[in-house]
Amino acid sequence: MSQVNKSAIHCINPDCLRPYPQPWGNKFCNSCGANLQLLERYVPLQTLGSGGFAQIYTVWDTIAQTEKVLKVLIEDSPKALELFVQEAEILCNLEHPGVPIVDICGHFQVEFSHPKPRKLPCLVMEKIHGLTLEEIQKHYPQGCPQVLVLNWLLQAIDILNHLHSRKIIHRDIKPSNIMLRTGAFSRGAVRGDQLVLIDFGGVKQVSSALLRFPSRSTRLFSSGYSPPEQLTGANVGPQADFYALGRTMVELLTGKNPADLEDPVTGELRWRHLVDVKPKLGDLLDEMVKYDARSRPASATVIQKRLASISQAAPAISLFSQVGQNVQKKFTQITHQVNNTASPLSNFWQRLKGTSVQITTAFAQATSQTVLFTVKTFINTILACLSTTWAMLLAAIGACIGTIVGLLLANNTIWGKQLSVYIANQLPGVLNNTSNVSGSEIISFAVAGLGTSWALTISGAFGQRRRYFIALITSIIGYGLGWVVLASISVPTANLAYSVTAEGLMGLILIAVSLLTLGLGLRSHNIVHALTSAFGTALTFALLINLGILSPSLFNFLLSTEASQLAPKVIFFSLLGIFNSFYLALSHYLVVPWLKLLGWK
Known part of the structure; x- marks a missing residue:
């Protein structure tokens, strides 16, 4: 750790009049007398911001000799405490590289006596070194490359599949709550950086029955990303996460906030004309952001299967890809008519039909591949000559x-x-x-x-x-x-x-x-x-x-x-x-x- 980071300590007492800077090495705050070394292990260094009802700090773990993140609940309402405890318990039981790791002794309370007695619940977890997708998007004002977005979507769905299988709904997915576990982002490169979902302050754990028949929940939303059912406090299930994730990916592809893409009448997103995207990927995202939760994909597993087919190196699209199917369809219609009028010849006709379909399909495939190869060769030849x-x-x-x-x-x-x-x-x-x-x-x-x-x-x-x-x-x-x-x-x-x-x-x-x-x-x-x-x-x-x-x-x-x-x-x-x-x-x-x-x- 550098001397710059060790130059001062931050007091986490919300009522402290002069919380920063405190001299490095002090065990107690010079202003309010609060303990500056939490559990004789964690030393708060600086604030990282606030999230919901909590304040976020960077702390130095004197045992592990590394920086970590400290989340302190400063709201004293019973509901805020319930959500904070729920987040801590859920994170402690999750084991996935896409979820921040909580310290074994990371969930505790700190007591303060001055200027008034109070207890603050604390949660210590690993610090993710990297950029959020919101920060990365600033490198792409016209929209992120499709290959990057597809990679991020694959990882995000894998995380959601892990959460949903444990009856956990995140409820607050947006670009600022998704990070890449990397030191620096390389613009334009396709990298293997691990996606991490952060800020589980709005997480909700439900029973198996409620995953099928979602119940009403506490109203929690992020404008532009939360689904309609979440905005009204109605039934919330896994489809709420799909909606928010879909809108996040649309924003990354287009470079525009989802709220700016909404149809003023229907509320549906109008974005396909802004970016050249794979048709199957565009269709999937459109389903994920459907206004009606029942029209969205049923589960993360379903989305994963569709993404697997999209991300595979598919062969070039044929100009005559439908020839075989159309011929087979017409041939089936003729066969049906003949069978109804000439049943004695059905066995012979069935054999003839099978052979004809195989020949027709092979011919269509060979024709399409030949045309594609010819067109591609012609274009490459022209470019090479130029x-x-x-x-x-x-x-x-x-x-x-x-x-x-x-x-x-x-x-x-x-x-x-x-x-x-x-x-x-x-x-x-x-x-x-x-x-x-x-x-x-x-x-x-x-x-x-x-x-x-x-x-x-x-x-x-x-x-x-x-x-x-x-x-x-x-x-x-x-x-x-x-x-x-x-x-x-x-x-x-x-x-x-x-x-x-x-x-x-x-x-x-x-x-x-x-x-x-x-x-x-x-x-x-x-x-x-x-x-x-x-x-x-x-x-x-x-x-x-x-x-x-x-x-x-x-x-x-x-x-x-x-x-x-x-x-x-x-x-x-x-x-x-x-x-x-x-x-x-x-x-x-x-x-x-x-x-x-x-x-x-």
Whole structure:
């Protein structure tokens, strides 16, 4: 426990004139003289608020060395005392992770003599560290995701099933009385946080007979959540909890208070048009919030079964899901008519009917599945083509800009010229003939690679993690090394520094494309993506050369420092970016999925 929490103690005497702060370590209040260490164990630290007829405090358990919650009844009416004692007794007998745990010695009384004699019933229970659903909803002003709400509803119904099986009705379910047992809520994530139902101050325990035929009870309600029968003090049964829970879930889905969704005439909720929700889930919630308790689900078990079918990963909805049923229905009608008019042929007709129904059902299912698969494949193909086209376009633009900027930086800036001279001085150790070599070429190559990788990263295609810095570094290194390989394998000539060879061109492409691809931050199978894109791009250029469409000598501009060669360089690096993007798409959408299907994770 931190020193901040131990800085002061709070006196729980309602009549104390100065209850806080009391010095840490004091056993008695400096203002009213009340005992500050309850049962010589619990030290009140601060108030958490008030609930009903009680005051809530955070206390420090000196034995367990942890924070807990203390509930103190400050109302002295007999009914308030009855409800408080009932809550304590019920909580002490409940064993469920969705219900706060009460200490073994957590139910006791504290006596005060000043300024007037009085006894205060106390209840100590575990402190739930987390947020209420009311607080979580503030993260979703337009409504919480359906998957979260469904998870919460499943847990809440499990808690209610536990309570109702012990003849206990909560009667005060609302977002502020439901918490998640967690330190911090992760927005948008589907987590396994334990739901906890709190504030059992309005709980009611009934007999088995009263669960079937609910009796009249003390009027207790929360506006917007309590059912009509509870507002009027009429018969209250388990359906009252279903009503309140249903309205709570509707509020979480829509982000609107249930009172604002009520039809002014009928009182029914009008909410389905505000949110896209599973039809079965929407129907269930509508039944839970029915005005008439008899129209609501009969028990928590019934709701659990319906939720189980809703939460299961159901197959995609078929466009022709009703074909089989409709055909069978019509076939049954015809069968009935034939049986009434041709009874001697009934046995033969029954066999024919069974076979026909099976064939019809199988045909309907196969047809619907084929249509679904075709539509889904078509849509995915369109999206993949659009994503690939976008990546190819950006890669071409990035390569074009990078090539132009690289030449300008290398030939028209002081630091670019200095770097070119430095690189040229280092090349003799790598290349055999450096008499006509300028370091500006390797700079232009590096910046062209930088522009290409930046554009591909911006596109966000192929499931990459957008690692801008790493992509830039690997592309600079890849294109720079590619130029070195191109120059080292090329043939020296009298007029040019080098004459480009097919081998040198292939080496440039393989190194530049593979290193650039490795730096993109693809989520898996990075080596496969790199090899596919590098060899695919290289083989495309090789095919064009073998077909006579291109000649290696046409690429001599890559080793030329003349400004007139800018346009061919722009075209080459743009094509390099386009082919790289195309083969990345091929790898992402075809090669890697097949490898995963074969078990290569």
